[in-house]
Amino acid sequence: MATSDKLSETLADRPDRLSALSHRSPLTGDDGLLMREATHLGKLVLRLAETEAETLKIKALEGAGLPTQPCRSSVSHTGTVSVLWLGPDEWMVVSQAGTEEALQTRLHSELSGRHFQLSNVTDYYTCIDIAGHQNREILMNLSTLDMHNRTFSAGQIKGSIFGHANAYVWQLHTEPGASEIFRLIIRSSMADYLWCLVSRSARLFGMPEDTPISGEKLVI
Amino acid sequence: MFVIDCPWCGERDMSEFSCGGEAHIARPEGSEQMNDEEWAQFVFIRKNSKGRYAERWNHAAGCRRWFNLLRNTATDQILAVYKMGDAEPNVSTEEPVTPSGEAPIGSGNDAVKLMKPGEAL
The missing domain is CATH 3.30.1360.120 (Probable tRNA modification gtpase trme; domain 1)
Structure with missing residues (x-):
């Protein structure tokens, strides 16, 4: 996809929101x-224990599992959300512009009770x-x-x-x-x-x- | 320059990594009772051996994970790569002939190279 x-x-x-390379065409x-x-692609960094990631199914990612194989990524059924492997216990969730805050909220509620960290690095x-x-x-x-x-x-x-x-x-x-x-x-x-x-x-x-x-x- | 086989990412150029010094140095127990000399031993004193040497490396530009690497410092031959917490594997390597001599393989510095009997230049 x-x-x-x-x-x-x-x-x-959002004409007021300038990207880092807005002066380049x-x-x-x-x-x-x-x-x-x-x-402005939505970017979230998720850290979670390696052992949990293998079996975890997160609905908010729309079918994109957390890739456990190094240097691989997965993509959702709709093609709008991708999960990138950054490290054995670290992933980046890339989504369409403007959707990252809603996605972050959904991920937070879905992962509650587990030991995890989720940061919004969209503008970083x-x-x-x-x-x-x-x-x-x-x-x-x-x-x-x-x-x-x-x-x-x-x-x-x-x-x-x-x-x-x-x-x-x-x-x-x-x-x-x-x-x-x-x-x-x-x-x-x-x-x-x-x-x-x-x-x-x-x-x-x-x-x-x-x-x-x-x-x-x-x-x- | 050499290529390092990261336990997760595979073979990458050395420039992506940073070295964290000697591996397998445990923080001493009862550190509140240690004197300055014992602290200096722990903080500063390293084996710095020529030949086989266990080091910690970090894949700084890639997966940013730490791992251990067993290297021959005279030849830059990488003997083993293993994860943090694992014991040092028992791998042998060609050691330098003398403490000041170069190892017979891999070194281009013939000026200080000591030959083993029967070894051709």
Whole structure:
């Protein structure tokens, strides 16, 4: 289920809410190459004992179980909620923009009585989507991760270092035959750095130069 | 640089990890009665051996979990990776010939390398 097209739609409802990369506009190149910010996605970090996660069924996640296999993610029946493995006892629940507070309340009531921690990190992180062919090469330039499709397939999420920035890279669940989309999950304060780094790397593969909305210079 | 096999994430570059020093150092019992020398032993004094060495590592950029790693410090050969709380596995490695000598494998520093009898340069 492609979650990518359901982004950013609610931004029009909240014109006062600026995302970390609101001064950067999406970039498009040849052959479907696309780079844009996925704004205001709901992000919750859930910590729970590893042993509980295996058997736990959480209704609020709409069929997306907590993945216990490292570096994997799961997606709900509707495709609107994804659960990403961040550590053996740590997950990130990614949902559509604006839904995170209701989801947090539902998760809280459903998990009550257990030993857990649930934090809303929606504005602490932002996401950069990279689509189009050669998006693996763009990322290969920036990190030591093995980006080959033999070791990095749909649904996988891995934390690594991109340039000087710590970030997670997640390959979205896409329908068979659809083009691959990689989503970088980056702390908001480092988002502009990573945007500039990725756009610079993408220029090697035919992406046009970034022209910031209000004339900001590229950081690097 | 070397590749570390994280117990959860698998093989990743060393730059994603940070080293937490020697492993298996338990906080002493009855610390309220310890004198300065005993405290110094616990806080500062490490084996710092050349050759086989058990260390704690943290996968800082990935899953952010701690684990233990058994490494040959002379060659950077990783002998074992095991989880926190597990006992040190019994793995043998090629030790340096002398305390100041380099191990016969893996080291590019031939200037200080001591040869074993019959070993070619």
